[in-house]
Amino acid sequence: QVTLRESGPALVKPTQTLTLTCTFSGFSLNTTGMCVSWIRQPPGKALEWLAGIDWDGDKYYDTSLKTRLTVSKDTSKNQVVLTMTDMDPVDTATYFCARIIYGAGEAFDFWGQGTLVTVSS
Amino acid sequence: QSALTQPPSASGSPGQSVTISCTGTSSDVGGYKYVSWYQQHPGKAPKLMIYEVDKRPSGVPDRFSGSKSGSTASLTVSGLQTEDEADYYCGSYGGGNNFVFGTGTKVTVL
Numbered sequence: 001q002v003t004l005r006e007s008g009p010a011l012v013k014p015t016q017t018l019t020l021t022c023t024f025s026g027f028s029l030n031t032t033g034m035c036v037s038w039i040r041q042p043p044g045k046a047l048e049w050l051a052g053i054d055w056d057g058d059k060y061y062d063t064s065l066k067t068r069l070t071v072s073k074d075t076s077k078n079q080v081v082l083t084m085t086d087m088d089p090v091d092t093a094t095y096f097c098a099r100i101i102y103g104a105g106e107a108f109d110f111w112g113q114g115t116l117v118t119v120s121s
Numbered sequence: 122q123s124a125l126t127q128p129p130s131a132s133g134s135p136g137q138s139v140t141i142s143c144t145g146t147s148s149d150v151g152g153y154k155y156v157s158w159y160q161q162h163p164g165k166a167p168k169l170m171i172y173e174v175d176k177r178p179s180g181v182p183d184r185f186s187g188s189k190s191g192s193t194a195s196l197t198v199s200g201l202q203t204e205d206e207a208d209y210y211c212g213s214y215g216g217g218n219n220f221v222f223g224t225g226t227k228v229t230v231l
Contacts, residue, residue: 037220046124047159047167047210047222060218063122096166106214107157107172114166 002026004036004097004112011118012087018117022080022097026110029055029075033102036080038071040093041114048093053080054102089119122215125150125223132229133201141226143194143211149221151192155214158187158196162207170209171196198228206230 008020022036029036037052051071052060061069070083080097094116098108126144133139143150143158150156156174159167169178171187174194184199194213198205211223 046225049220049222052218062219105157105172105176106155107169107212109169109178111166
Protein backbone atom coordinates (compact mmCIF):
# COMPACT_ATOMS: atom_id res chain seq x y z
CA GLN A 1 0.00 0.00 0.00
CA VAL A 2 1.01 3.62 -0.42
CA THR A 3 2.70 5.27 2.54
CA LEU A 4 4.64 8.48 3.02
CA ARG A 5 6.61 9.59 6.06
CA GLU A 6 8.25 12.91 6.79
CA SER A 7 11.43 13.23 8.80
CA GLY A 8 13.62 16.10 9.91
CA PRO A 9 14.45 18.36 12.83
CA ALA A 10 11.73 19.33 15.26
CA LEU A 11 13.46 22.59 16.14
CA VAL A 12 15.43 25.02 14.02
CA LYS A 13 16.81 28.44 14.85
CA PRO A 14 15.87 31.61 12.97
CA THR A 15 17.93 32.14 9.79
CA GLN A 16 18.87 28.47 9.63
CA THR A 17 18.06 26.19 6.71
CA LEU A 18 15.45 23.46 7.18
CA THR A 19 15.89 20.12 5.44
CA LEU A 20 13.00 17.67 5.42
CA THR A 21 12.88 14.22 3.87
CA CYS A 22 9.80 12.41 2.61
CA THR A 23 10.30 8.65 2.36
CA PHE A 24 7.59 6.86 0.46
CA SER A 25 6.61 3.35 -0.56
CA GLY A 26 3.96 1.67 -2.65
CA PHE A 27 4.64 3.69 -5.79
CA SER A 28 7.54 4.84 -7.93
CA LEU A 29 8.40 8.42 -8.73
CA ASN A 30 9.66 7.08 -12.06
CA THR A 31 6.08 6.34 -13.13
CA THR A 32 4.52 8.81 -15.53
CA GLY A 33 2.14 11.14 -13.75
CA MET A 34 3.52 10.67 -10.26
CA CYS A 35 4.35 13.71 -8.19
CA VAL A 36 5.18 14.36 -4.54
CA SER A 37 4.30 17.71 -3.01
CA TRP A 38 5.07 19.46 0.23
CA ILE A 39 2.28 21.17 2.16
CA ARG A 40 2.46 22.91 5.52
CA GLN A 41 -0.01 23.91 8.21
CA PRO A 42 0.82 26.46 10.93
CA PRO A 43 -0.77 25.61 14.28
CA GLY A 44 -4.49 26.26 14.11
CA LYS A 45 -4.29 27.55 10.56
CA ALA A 46 -5.00 26.40 7.02
CA LEU A 47 -3.08 24.18 4.66
CA GLU A 48 -0.56 25.85 2.37
CA TRP A 49 0.93 24.20 -0.73
CA LEU A 50 4.67 24.76 -0.95
CA ALA A 51 6.31 22.78 -3.73
CA GLY A 52 6.24 19.64 -5.83
CA ILE A 53 8.47 17.44 -7.96
CA ASP A 54 7.22 15.07 -10.62
CA TRP A 55 8.31 11.88 -12.32
CA ASP A 56 10.15 13.86 -14.99
CA GLY A 57 12.18 15.83 -12.45
CA ASP A 58 10.23 19.03 -13.06
CA LYS A 59 9.88 21.17 -9.97
CA TYR A 60 7.13 23.56 -8.95
CA TYR A 61 7.12 26.16 -6.22
CA ASP A 62 4.69 28.49 -4.50
CA THR A 63 5.34 31.88 -6.03
CA SER A 64 5.76 33.72 -2.75
CA LEU A 65 8.24 31.22 -1.30
CA LYS A 66 10.13 30.07 -4.37
CA THR A 67 13.29 31.99 -3.55
CA ARG A 68 13.62 30.02 -0.30
CA LEU A 69 12.57 26.55 -1.45
CA THR A 70 14.37 23.73 -3.20
CA VAL A 71 12.86 20.31 -3.84
CA SER A 72 14.79 17.29 -5.07
CA LYS A 73 14.31 13.56 -5.38
CA ASP A 74 16.35 10.40 -4.98
CA THR A 75 14.38 7.84 -6.92
CA SER A 76 16.61 4.95 -5.87
CA LYS A 77 15.84 5.67 -2.22
CA ASN A 78 12.19 6.62 -2.80
CA GLN A 79 12.80 9.98 -1.18
CA VAL A 80 11.92 13.58 -1.84
CA VAL A 81 13.82 16.31 -0.01
CA LEU A 82 12.65 19.85 0.71
CA THR A 83 15.00 22.58 1.82
CA MET A 84 13.80 25.95 3.07
CA THR A 85 16.31 28.68 3.74
CA ASP A 86 16.25 31.60 6.15
CA MET A 87 13.74 30.10 8.54
CA ASP A 88 11.61 32.46 10.62
CA PRO A 89 9.24 31.87 13.54
CA VAL A 90 6.30 32.33 11.14
CA ASP A 91 7.49 29.17 9.39
CA THR A 92 6.56 27.15 12.48
CA ALA A 93 4.18 24.53 11.13
CA THR A 94 3.44 20.89 10.57
CA TYR A 95 4.98 19.93 7.25
CA PHE A 96 3.30 17.21 5.21
CA CYS A 97 4.33 15.43 2.06
CA ALA A 98 1.61 14.04 -0.18
CA ARG A 99 1.26 12.17 -3.44
CA ILE A 100 -0.56 13.47 -6.48
CA ILE A 101 -1.07 11.74 -9.80
CA TYR A 102 -1.40 14.02 -12.79
CA GLY A 103 -4.17 12.87 -15.07
CA ALA A 104 -6.01 11.15 -12.22
CA GLY A 105 -7.85 14.06 -10.72
CA GLU A 106 -4.97 16.28 -9.61
CA ALA A 107 -5.72 15.66 -5.94
CA PHE A 108 -3.54 14.67 -3.01
CA ASP A 109 -4.63 11.10 -2.44
CA PHE A 110 -2.11 9.94 0.13
CA TRP A 111 -0.47 11.98 2.88
CA GLY A 112 2.27 11.47 5.42
CA GLN A 113 1.43 11.96 9.09
CA GLY A 114 3.28 15.27 9.14
CA THR A 115 6.22 16.55 11.13
CA LEU A 116 6.03 19.60 13.40
CA VAL A 117 8.84 22.07 12.91
CA THR A 118 9.26 24.85 15.46
CA VAL A 119 11.40 27.87 14.63
CA SER A 120 12.77 29.43 17.78
CA SER A 121 16.02 30.65 19.20
CA GLN B 122 -2.01 32.69 -5.33
CA SER B 123 -4.50 33.71 -2.67
CA ALA B 124 -6.21 31.10 -0.53
CA LEU B 125 -9.67 30.01 -1.56
CA THR B 126 -12.43 31.41 0.66
CA GLN B 127 -14.44 29.12 2.91
CA PRO B 128 -16.81 29.93 5.79
CA PRO B 129 -15.04 29.48 9.13
CA SER B 130 -17.71 27.22 10.53
CA ALA B 131 -20.78 25.17 9.71
CA SER B 132 -22.97 22.95 11.84
CA GLY B 133 -25.87 20.57 11.77
CA SER B 134 -27.63 17.99 13.88
CA PRO B 135 -27.13 14.27 13.31
CA GLY B 136 -28.99 13.18 10.21
CA GLN B 137 -29.13 16.67 8.76
CA SER B 138 -27.12 18.04 5.83
CA VAL B 139 -24.45 20.70 5.79
CA THR B 140 -22.99 22.44 2.75
CA ILE B 141 -19.62 24.20 2.66
CA SER B 142 -18.70 26.68 -0.05
CA CYS B 143 -15.28 27.33 -1.53
CA THR B 144 -14.84 30.47 -3.60
CA GLY B 145 -11.90 31.09 -5.85
CA THR B 146 -11.25 32.82 -9.15
CA SER B 147 -11.11 32.03 -12.84
CA SER B 148 -7.43 31.19 -12.31
CA ASP B 149 -8.19 28.26 -10.04
CA VAL B 150 -11.66 26.93 -9.16
CA GLY B 151 -13.35 28.58 -12.12
CA GLY B 152 -10.70 27.60 -14.62
CA TYR B 153 -10.29 23.88 -13.98
CA LYS B 154 -12.28 20.79 -13.07
CA TYR B 155 -9.66 19.86 -10.48
CA VAL B 156 -11.34 20.79 -7.21
CA SER B 157 -10.81 18.49 -4.26
CA TRP B 158 -11.98 18.32 -0.65
CA TYR B 159 -10.11 17.09 2.41
CA GLN B 160 -11.29 16.10 5.88
CA GLN B 161 -8.94 16.64 8.79
CA HIS B 162 -9.51 15.45 12.32
CA PRO B 163 -7.47 17.08 15.12
CA GLY B 164 -3.85 16.03 15.07
CA LYS B 165 -4.29 13.95 11.92
CA ALA B 166 -3.28 14.27 8.31
CA PRO B 167 -5.89 15.44 5.81
CA LYS B 168 -7.90 12.74 4.03
CA LEU B 169 -9.08 13.07 0.44
CA MET B 170 -12.89 13.00 0.31
CA ILE B 171 -13.72 14.40 -3.14
CA TYR B 172 -11.63 14.92 -6.26
CA GLU B 173 -12.30 16.35 -9.69
CA VAL B 174 -15.26 18.33 -8.30
CA ASP B 175 -17.63 15.45 -7.63
CA LYS B 176 -15.77 12.13 -7.61
CA ARG B 177 -15.38 10.05 -4.46
CA PRO B 178 -12.30 7.91 -3.79
CA SER B 179 -12.93 4.31 -2.91
CA GLY B 180 -14.09 3.98 0.68
CA VAL B 181 -15.58 7.47 1.06
CA PRO B 182 -19.28 7.27 1.96
CA ASP B 183 -21.75 8.51 -0.63
CA ARG B 184 -23.02 10.94 2.02
CA PHE B 185 -20.24 13.18 0.76
CA SER B 186 -20.89 14.95 -2.53
CA GLY B 187 -19.33 17.81 -4.44
CA SER B 188 -20.38 20.32 -7.06
CA LYS B 189 -19.17 23.48 -8.76
CA SER B 190 -20.71 26.52 -10.34
CA GLY B 191 -18.43 29.09 -11.86
CA SER B 192 -15.68 29.91 -9.38
CA THR B 193 -17.48 28.46 -6.37
CA ALA B 194 -17.32 24.81 -5.39
CA SER B 195 -19.38 23.15 -2.68
CA LEU B 196 -19.16 20.11 -0.47
CA THR B 197 -22.35 18.65 0.97
CA VAL B 198 -22.40 16.16 3.79
CA SER B 199 -25.78 14.47 4.04
CA GLY B 200 -27.00 12.41 6.96
CA LEU B 201 -24.47 13.97 9.32
CA GLN B 202 -22.78 11.60 11.71
CA THR B 203 -20.73 12.41 14.78
CA GLU B 204 -17.55 11.21 13.07
CA ASP B 205 -18.06 13.87 10.38
CA GLU B 206 -17.09 16.54 12.90
CA ALA B 207 -13.77 17.80 11.56
CA ASP B 208 -12.09 20.57 9.61
CA TYR B 209 -12.69 20.54 5.87
CA TYR B 210 -10.44 22.11 3.25
CA CYS B 211 -11.03 22.60 -0.43
CA GLY B 212 -8.16 22.53 -2.85
CA SER B 213 -7.80 23.52 -6.47
CA TYR B 214 -5.32 23.19 -9.28
CA GLY B 215 -4.12 26.66 -10.13
CA GLY B 216 -2.32 26.14 -13.40
CA GLY B 217 1.40 25.64 -13.95
CA ASN B 218 1.33 22.64 -11.66
CA ASN B 219 0.58 24.93 -8.73
CA PHE B 220 -2.11 24.28 -6.16
CA VAL B 221 -4.07 26.34 -3.67
CA PHE B 222 -6.08 25.39 -0.60
CA GLY B 223 -9.06 26.96 1.08
CA THR B 224 -9.15 28.75 4.41
CA GLY B 225 -10.84 25.79 6.06
CA THR B 226 -14.24 25.16 7.63
CA LYS B 227 -14.86 23.61 11.01
CA VAL B 228 -17.91 21.39 10.90
CA THR B 229 -19.66 20.79 14.20
CA VAL B 230 -22.25 18.09 14.72
CA LEU B 231 -24.65 19.47 17.27
